[in-house]
Amino acid sequence: MATDGKPAPKKIDRRSSRWNEHRAQRREELLNLTHEAVRRYGASVSMDQIAEVAQTSKSIIYRYFADKTGLQNALGERMLGEILARFDTVVMKDVPVETVLTQIIHLLVEYADSEPGLYIFARVPELHGEFGGAPMINYDFLVEQYIVGLGKYDDVQRLRGFRAYTRGFSMGVATFISGTIDSWLAAREAIARAESGEDISISEAKYELGLQTAEQLANSLTATIIPAIGVMLETSLSHLLKAQDCMSEYDQDKLPPYVQRA
Known part of the structure; x- marks a missing residue:
């Protein structure tokens, strides 16, 4: 208590602040070193190889990332942030949804072309919807904008199952895009292996896909x-x-407190 009767200002725990800064810095260093390991060993890089490049042990890495999936997700979040930074997501509502989706597709393909190993390792295209507050490709929003364009949004937005429907449809869009890019990368790799003298054969369809720029x-x-x-x-x-009897019924005006209203 201060002598003038006012509460003394809280002391700043500088040690805790310095530790948090150190932890954040070390985490970024490990992400950079993981990126280097992926470039060196490819998308199938193991945690042992990542630890080797980082000149540390796996147990140290696990202090910052719960497991390999956590490391992949963290790297994916950062990579996706870099991708989305290339266009202004703030104006998404002011341009046709087709234009936004076209931009997203081109940016994802360009990134996969420039960093194929990292693209596969970090599973960038799977990061859509809600994911720990990270920058996401909001396919749900894009699908809803399509519905607005069809003039049906007012008719269906309060139907039972509408949110589940848009989420399912948007995940289908994301899967189609990521699956096509994955197949393209695999086809390119197969062609490169065959042309380097490896005794493998590929289908004509795969060859045709792999030849695309x-x-x-x-x-x-x-x-x-x-x-x-x-x-x-x-x-x-x-x-x-026409299929409302197939949907689970609930009162949209009386949602449980743990449900975030759309």
Whole structure:
């Protein structure tokens, strides 16, 4: 208590502050070294190899990341942040949803082309929706914007199961994009191995896919998925309107306290 009767100001625990800064700095260093290990050993890099490059032990790495998946997720969050920083997500509502999705596809393909090992290791395209407050590709929002464009949003937004429907559909979009890019990277690797003299054979379809440049793949993905989303949404929403007896019923005006209202 201060002599003037006022409470004494709280002391700042500088040791705790310094430790937190050190921990954050060391965590970033380990992410950088993991990136280097992926470049050296490829996407299948082991924790032993990561520890070797970091010149430390696995037990030390696990002080900062719970397991390998935690390390992959942390690196993926950082990589996705770099990808999304290349375009202004703030203006997403002010441009056509097709334009935003086209940008996302091109950025993901470009990143996969420049950092194929890291792209696969960090599972960047799987980071969508809610994920620990990290910057995400909000496919849910994009799907809902498509529905707005179809003029059906007011009709279906309060239907039972609508949120589950948009989440399922958006995850399907994300999976289609990531699956296509993964197949392209695998095809390119197979062609490189075959041309280096390895005794393997690949299908003509895989060969054709692997020959595509990043620009060609992004353009073909865009040309395929953007019109398909509109057609599939329009058809499936019509069925959703007729299938209310298949949905779980609940009062949207009386949600439990643990549910965040959309």
